[in-house]
Every structure is written in structure tokens, then in C-alpha cells.
Amino acid sequence: MARIAEDGSVPAPWNTFVEGDNLDVLPTLAAGSVDLIYVDPPYNTGNDFAYHDDFRGGRGSGAVGRHGAWTAMMRPRLDEARRVLAPGGAIFVSIDDHEVAYLRLLMDEVFGEANLLGQIVVNLNPKGRQLGRGFATSHEYLLAYARDLPRCVLDASSPTGVMESDFPLLTDDGRRYRRLPLRNTNKKFNPATAPTLHFPLWGDPTTGRVAAAPFTGATRVEPVFGDGRPAVWRWSVPRIEERADDLECRVVRGARGERVDVFQRDWLQPADGASRRKKLRTIWLAEEVGSTDTAVAELKALVGHVFESPKPTGLVRRILETMPADARVLDFFAGSGTTGHAVALANTADGGTRTCLSVNSAEPTRPGSNAARAGYPTVAAITRARLRAVAERHGGGYVERTADVPVG
Numbered sequence: 367m368a369r370i371a372e373d374g375s376v377p378a379p380w381n382t383f384v385e386g387d388n389l390d391v392l393p394t395l396a397a398g399s400v401d402l403i404y405v406d407p408p409y410n411t412g413n414d415f416a417y418h419d420d421f422r423g424g425r426g427s428g429a430v431g432r433h434g435a436w437t438a439m440m441r442p443r444l445d446e447a448r449r450v451l452a453p454g455g456a457i458f459v460s461i462d463d464h465e466v467a468y469l470r471l472l473m474d475e476v477f478g479e480a481n482l483l484g485q486i487v488v489n490l491n492p493k494g495r496q497l498g499r500g501f502a503t504s505h506e507y508l509l510a511y512a513r514d515l516p517r518c519v520l521d522a523s524s525p526t527g528v529m530e531s532d533f534p535l536l537t538d539d540g541r542r543y544r545r546l547p548l549r550n551t552n553k554k555f556n557p558a559t560a561p562t563l564h565f566p567l568w569g570d571p572t573t574g575r576v577a578a579a580p581f582t583g584a585t586r587v588e589p590v591f592g593d594g595r596p597a598v599w600r601w602s603v604p605r606i607e608e609r610a611d612d613l614e615c616r617v618v619r620g621a622r623g624e625r626v627d628v629f630q631r632d633w634l635q636p637a638d639g640a641s642r643r644k645k646l647r648t649i650w651l652a653e654e655v656g657s658t659d660t661a662v663a664e665l666k667a668l669v670g671h672v673f674e675s676p677k678p679t680g681l682v683r684r685i686l687e688t689m690p691a692d693a694r695v696l697d698f699f700a701g702s703g704t705t706g707h708a709v710a711l712a713n714t715a716d717g718g719t720r721t722c723l724s725v726n727s728a729e730p731t732r733p734g735s736n737a738a739r740a741g742y743p744t745v746a747a748i749t750r751a752r753l754r755a756v757a758e759r760h761g762g763g764y765v766e767r768t769a770d771v772p773v774g
């Protein structure tokens with residue numbers, strides 16, 4: 367049944383699926399119609415790469431031919447991905463050691479080196495791969511690029527990593543905070559490079575009061591590095607005057623004895639009610655985003671163990687957290703439909719209105735595989751089954767389109 371919004375309109379379904387070769391489907395999408403792309407292309411491990419495109423100049427024997435064929439397959443798809451991305455959009459591509467070096471260069475070419483947001487290590491196999499002579503590989507990569515970095519709306523932080531224990535101090539009225547030096551601790555910033563931020567402050571360590579001008583009982587406080595050399599503050603005079611209540615004057619004991627310094631009270635719950643976010647690092651652990659094992663369990667709970675290496679929804683949810691809650695998401699190597707599942711989970715959790723377009727070809731499942739035995743003749747049949755099951759369980763709706771109808 368269609369959902370009705372408060373204003374009586376029928377919102378777009380959370381999940382849409384198109385069966386087809388993505389190179390046929392992508393050109394039917396309007397330019398700039400997508401905010402976020404996540405894809406997990408075939409990894410070219412030597413046994414999962416069966417493409418019938420015309421790889422001009424890419425075919426050949428040996429490693430060069432193999433990598434060339436893979437990049438020749440990816441290039442026109444990434445060109446299309448760039449075309450359909452909105453100016454503020456971003457793309458994330460999962461990849462493992464086999465093609466990461468080639469993909470990085472290809473994406474630098476297609477999206478521009480300057481638009482790299484990060485090369486993230488994702489610890490999807492915490493036990494490590496025990497086969498082979500080398501080290502036990504326990505990670506893959508995510509390459510993230512902005513369509514246009516200055517205009518990109520991605521916020522490389524997450525509300526989930528914020529730990530209450532990082533804010534150990536309590537005010538009398540129970541607000542949690544931590545103290546951060548108001549002094550800029552980065553040596554690049556000093557009176558020569560940032561002269562307007564080098565000025566004295568006035569503080570009383572007994573009451574904690576800080577001001578930009580002298581007051582009775584105040585001590586003059588200059589910004590200095592630990593070794594006594596002159597430093598600069600992080601806040602300007604107007605900001606200090608406006609937020610004096612968020613500052614604290616204290617006596618500190620350093621290598622050079624006692625001195626008076628000024629600290630910012632950094633609140634767990636900022637006064638403007640915005641949720642606190644933490645900058646995401648470039649290593650994402652399985653305990654944070656899930657693993658291949660947890661991904662298999664998630665899939666099993668919905669449609670059975672019918673796909674070999676799905677991604678965990680936690681990985682895609684973390685990516686979703688970096689973009690607005692109404693993002694239009696696209697996954698054109700959808701596989702078992704993890705991205706669509708993650709979009710429904712994210713909308714359910716935060717009331718968002720994200721939509722997801724999933725595309726997968728009618729690649730036949732292997733005879734004798736779990737999928738074939740469970741009655742799924744193609745991967746597209748698996749994508750479809752999972753996205754339908756997601757809509758039944760979480761709502762949000764599900765529709766299918768055909769490749770020849772322009773969408774977006």
C-alpha cells in the first residue's frame with residue numbers, strides 16, 4: 367500500500383530496482399539526479415569476472431590484459447556515474463587488493479585527484495584470510511570521491527562514534543563536557559602566520575571567568591606553546607566575547623612549572639540542540655560496520671544464504687550517515703541488495719526520506735549453488751527478493767522499472 371505524507375502526497379518509494387546491464391541503465395538516468403553512489407563491483411579475482419563487453423584494447427593474456435580488461439569495463443560506468451551525480455554528490459567504491467591500485471588511478475582520472483575524499487580501509491574479515499603465502503588479509507578498501515569537492519555536501523563525520531566517556535567532566539547542572547585548550551596546539555599557527563589571533567586574554571582561575579578585556583581579580587594570559595614560545599588562540603575576540611561562558615580559566619602544571627591557561631568547555635550536547643558528530647577515521651573496524659560474516663547472517667535472515675560475499679548493511683549505513691537524510695542513492699552493482707536494505711534501515715532509524723535505485727544484471731546463478739537450489743535463476747532475482755522482503759519488513763515501498771524507461 368502506498369504511504370501518504372502529511373501533506374497528502376505520495377512519497378517516492380524507498381527502493382526501486384532495475385534489472386539490466388548497468389551500462390544500458392545508467393544513460394537513462396538524468397544528469398545530476400543522484401546524490402550518493404555506492405558500488406561494489408566484481409573484484410576481478412580471476413574467477414568472478416565474466417564480462418562480455420567489448421574491451422577495446424583491454425583484452426590480452428597476463429596481468430596487464432586482466433587489469434586492462436577490468437578498467438575498460440569500469441571506465442564507461444564511472445564516466446556515467448559522474449554524469450548522474452549532483453554537484454554536491456559523492457561516490458564510494460568498494461574494492462580489494464586485486465584492483466585497488468588500478469581503480470585509484472582510474473578514479474583520479476574520471477573524478478579528478480583533487481576530489482578524493484579518502485581511501486578507507488574496511489576490516490571486513492577480522493580473522494584474516496588464511497589461504498595463500500602472504501599475510502592474512504583482513505581488509506578491503508573504499509575509495510571515496512566528491513563530484514566537486516568545494517560543493518560536496520558530504521560531512522565526513524558520524525553521530526554514532528561519539529562516546530560519553532570522551533566527555534568526563536560535569537557541570538553542577540549535569541551537563542557533560544571536556545576541556546580543550548583554547549590555544550591552537552598546531553605549530554603551523556603562530557603569531558607570524560596568524561597575527562590576528564595573538565592577543566592577551568584575562569582570566570580568574572578561582573572563579574574560572576574569562577574575558578577579552580581586564581576585570582577585577584583577573585590575570586593576563588598570553589597564548590604560549592609548552593616550550594614557552596608564543597602561540598595563538600583558536601577563537602577571535604568577537605567569538606570569545608560571544609561565548610565567554612564556554613571558556614574556563616585554570617591553573618595548569620607544565621614542564622616549566624605552574625601557569626594560568628584558558629580552556630574551551632566542549633559540550634557533549636551542544637546548546638543549539640544539534641547532535642554531536644565525530645570525524646570519521648580512515649580505518650573502519652568490523653565491530654563498527656559489520657563483517658562479511660554478519661552480512662551473510664543479515665541476508666540469511668531475509669532470503670537465505672543465497673549470495674557469497676554480500677556487504678554488511680552497517681558499512682553502507684555509515685556511508686549514508688555522511689550525507690543528508692533525503693539523499694537519492696544509487697547502487698548499479700547491487701548484488702543481493704545491501705544498499706537498498708541499508709537505506710530502509712537508515713530511514714526507519716532516523717525518519718529520513720532517502721531513496722535508493724538498485725541496478726543488477728540478469729547474471730545467471732551458478733548451477734548447484736545455494737541460490738540456484740533455492741530457485742533463484744539470476745542475481746537480479748535475488749536483488750528483487752531481498753528488496754521486496756525489506757519493504758515487507760520495514761515499509762517504505764518497493765517498485766520495479768524496466769531499463770528502457772528513463773528514470774530519475
Ligand SMILES: C[S@@+](CC[C@H](N)C(=O)[O-])C[C@H]1O[C@@H](n2cnc3c(N)ncnc32)[C@H](O)[C@@H]1O
Binds near residue numbers: 405727
Ligand atoms: C560484488 S557484487 C555486489 C554485492 C553487493 N554489494 C552486496 O552486498 O550484495 C557485484 C554485482 O554486480 C553485478 N554485475 C556485474 N556486472 C554487472 C553489470 N554490467 N551490470 C549490472 N550488474 C552487474 C553482479 O551480478 C554482482 O551481483
